[in-house]
Amino acid sequence: MNHATSCIDQWITPLRPTLPDLTDRHIARLARLESDLTEILAAAPVAGAPASVRLLAVRHRLAERVRTDNHHSSSETGATRAMANALAGFVCGFHDLDLRDAVGPGHGRMILKHATEPTRRRWRTRLAGGDLVGIAATERHGGSRLQEITTRATAKPGGGWWISGEKCWVSRLTESAAFVVFFKNPEHRITAAVVEAQAPGLDRSPITPSGLAGWNWGTLALTDVPVGGKDLLGGDGGGLEVFRQHFAAFRPLVAATALGTAASAHTQVAATLTARAATGLLPRLRDTALVTLGRTHAEINAALLSAIAAMRLTASGSPHADLWSREVKAHAVDTAHRALQELPLLVGAGSFRADSALAKARADVGGLLYADGIHDSLLRSAGRTHTTPAPAEIPRLRLAADAGNLRYPAPA
Ligand SMILES: Cc1cc2nc3c(=O)[nH]c(=O)nc-3n(C[C@H](O)[C@H](O)[C@H](O)COP(=O)(O)OP(=O)(O)OC[C@H]3O[C@@H](n4cnc5c(N)ncnc54)[C@H](O)[C@@H]3O)c2cc1C
Numbered sequence: 152m153n154h155a156t157s158c159i160d161q162w163i164t165p166l167r168p169t170l171p172d173l174t175d176r177h178i179a180r181l182a183r184l185e186s187d188l189t190e191i192l193a194a195a196p197v198a199g200a201p202a203s204v205r206l207l208a209v210r211h212r213l214a215e216r217v218r219t220d221n222h223h224s225s226s227e228t229g230a231t232r233a234m235a236n237a238l239a240g241f242v243c244g245f246h247d248l249d250l251r252d253a254v255g256p257g258h259g260r261m262i263l264k265h266a267t268e269p270t271r272r273r274w275r276t277r278l279a280g281g282d283l284v285g286i287a288a289t290e291r292h293g294g295s296r297l298q299e300i301t302t303r304a305t306a307k308p309g310g311g312w313w314i315s316g317e318k319c320w321v322s323r324l325t326e327s328a329a330f331v332v333f334f335k336n337p338e339h340r341i342t343a344a345v346v347e348a349q350a351p352g353l354d355r356s357p358i359t360p361s362g363l364a365g366w367n368w369g370t371l372a373l374t375d376v377p378v379g380g381k382d383l384l385g386g387d388g389g390g391l392e393v394f395r396q397h398f399a400a401f402r403p404l405v406a407a408t409a410l411g412t413a414a415s416a417h418t419q420v421a422a423t424l425t426a427r428a429a430t431g432l433l434p435r436l437r438d439t440a441l442v443t444l445g446r447t448h449a450e451i452n453a454a455l456l457s458a459i460a461a462m463r464l465t466a467s468g469s470p471h472a473d474l475w476s477r478e479v480k481a482h483a484v485d486t487a488h489r490a491l492q493e494l495p496l497l498v499g500a501g502s503f504r505a506d507s508a509l510a511k512a513r514a515d516v517g518g519l520l521y522a523d524g525i526h527d528s529l530l531r532s533a534g535r536t537h538t539t540p541a542p543a544e545i546p547r548l549r550l551a552a553d554a555g556n557l558r559y560p561a562p563a
Contacts, residue, residue: 158185158241158242158245158246158411158414158415158418159178159181159182159185159242161414161418162241162245162414162418162451162452162455163178163181163241163242164178165452166452166455166456169456170234170459172228172230172231172234173234173235177235177238180235181235181239181242183216184213184239184242184243184254185242185246187212187213187216188213188242188243188246188253189246191209191212192205192209192246192247201367202249202364202365203325203326203365203366203367206249206250206252206253206326206365207281207283207326209250209253210252210253210254210281210283211280211281212281213253213254213281214254214279214280214281215281217254217279218279228466228467229467230463230467232466233459233462233463233466234459234462234463236255236404236462237403237404237455237458237462238407238459239254239255240255240404240405240407240408240411241407241410241411241455242411243408243411244407244408244411244412244414244415245411245412245414245415246411247412247511248363248365248408248411248412248512248515248516248519249363249364249365249366249515250365251405251408252283252323255404256278256284257283257284257401258284258285258286258323258397259274259277259278259283259284260397260400260401261284261286261331261345261384261393261397262278262284262329262331262345262384263275264393264396264397265343265384265385265389265393266345266383267380267381267383269381270345270381270382274345277328282328282329283323283326283327283328284323284327284329284330284331284345285321285322285323285324285326285327285329285330285331286321286330286331287318287321287330287331287332287333287346287371287373288318288394289318289319289320289321290302290316290317290318291317291319294320294521294525295525295528297333297341297391297394298391300316300333300335300341301316301335302314302315302316302317302318302332302333302334302335302373303315303334303335303337304334304335304336304337304342304378305337306337311377311379312337312378312379313352313376313377314332314334314344314346314352314373314375314376314378315373315374315375315376316334316372316373317370317372317373318332318371318373319369319370319371320368320370320521320522321368321369321370321371322363322366322367322522323366323367324355324357324367324368324371325355325357325367326366326367327348328347328348329345329346329347329348330345330346330348330371331343331344331345331346331384331393332344332345332346332373333390333394334390336388338388340387340388340390341388341390341391341394342387342388342390343383343384343385343390343393343394344378344382344383344384345382345384346373346378346382350376350377351375351376351377352373352374352375352376352377353371353372353373354371354372355367355369355370355371356369356370356372357369358370360518361514361517361518362511362513362515362516362517362518363514363515363518363519363522398523398524399465399472399473399476400462400465400466400476401476401523402461402476402477402479402523402524402529403458403459403461403462403475403476403479403480403483404458404462405480405484405519405522405523406454406458406461406479406480406484407455407458407459407483409483409487409488409519410451410455410458410483410486412487412491412515412516413447413451413486413488413490413491413494413512413516414451414455415508415512416490416491416494416508416509416512417444417447417448417451417494419508420444420494420495420497420498420509423498424436424440424444424497424498440497443493443494443497444497447493447494450486450489450490451486451490453486454482454483454486454487457479457482458479458483460475460479461475461476461478461479464476474533474536477524477529477530477532477533478529478530478533480523480526480529481524481526481530481533484519485520485526487516488516488519488520491509491512491513491516492513494509495507495509495510495513
């Protein structure tokens, strides 16, 4: 969206007292990201090129600039870096949700965290150069049931495996330099491996999405795709743990990015109403419009702070990180989605034009209700965590429940 300078001033600066480790240096970096995004996006696009060519170019250009920058202070804690990354995501989302992969390793984080050392070293260089990594997990029976995937590995003569199966709804389908593919090993344990985009046996069938159309999206069929031990992430059978750890970090980042998109719509709608009232086009602003602006502003800020808290929990290895990331992704994306249903109504039919940034934002955030975890599944599993006692607690809970006097705090 085209009101770049207001993101930091209007949304991030007011949060500074609540983020004591957000320094002038971080703010300068975010301002640099904003101006880089504005400059690169304003550069003439290649005529007739699809959006993804432009997005990949943005990612490569920003990677170049980050390499020449002293990006992180070595004294920074992981939790501070996580906060800075959440705010960078927010800034990218503020410009356009399609820029959610403009900076950072994205799904490539799974390779950096879980690959064998030579693979990790190679990918550190490739990701720093802007290569993009996709994730291929979902299958036709339903993405919310990863345990039931049917993509399988069979032993390859001479060592290694062949992987065959079909993944659907895969984003970054044609732009990814590699995919992290989830499959079952010959012992039926879920395993993850990095598969190069050029590997033999990959077949892509793009589908046109209604939102999040920046990257290509569709089906990835795998027929006897060769995978060796060096390609495994988290070892043989370690796929579920790779998935869990990755999404504990990735979901709050997605949340912050979606909130950036909602914040941008808020800024745009508030500016439009201000201009209409100031120029007399509207005699006065109705209370209902003012209430919506006030409520959505509070909701976006509250959700952003919880996304930052979730990212910090993950970065500091908190046992609460996984639960927070599931809840925060669902809450924050729902918040952004609701704001994008309500705010465009305040400026009228113009927001329903196909070329309206508000219409695009609404459709894009709609895609995130599914991508990276469907909300009822995330919240259901969070609820299950809240109601699953530690085994050691069960005898005491049984006594208390039998006596009908379950209280908090439970009697010792
Ligand atoms: C824009 C976009 C990008 C995406 N990108 C990727 C990607 O890059 N890689 C990737 O692997 N996937 C991707 N996905 C897929 C995404 O992760 C899945 O859509 C998501 O995990 C949900 O899976 P599903 O759509 O198959 O829904 P399902 O799992 O089929 O769930 C649909 C609904 O059915 C419910 N349900 C499940 N079981 C039951 C039951 N027993 N009874 C009643 N209801 C039930 C669920 O709770 C949910 O409400 C993307 C999706 C979108 C929309």
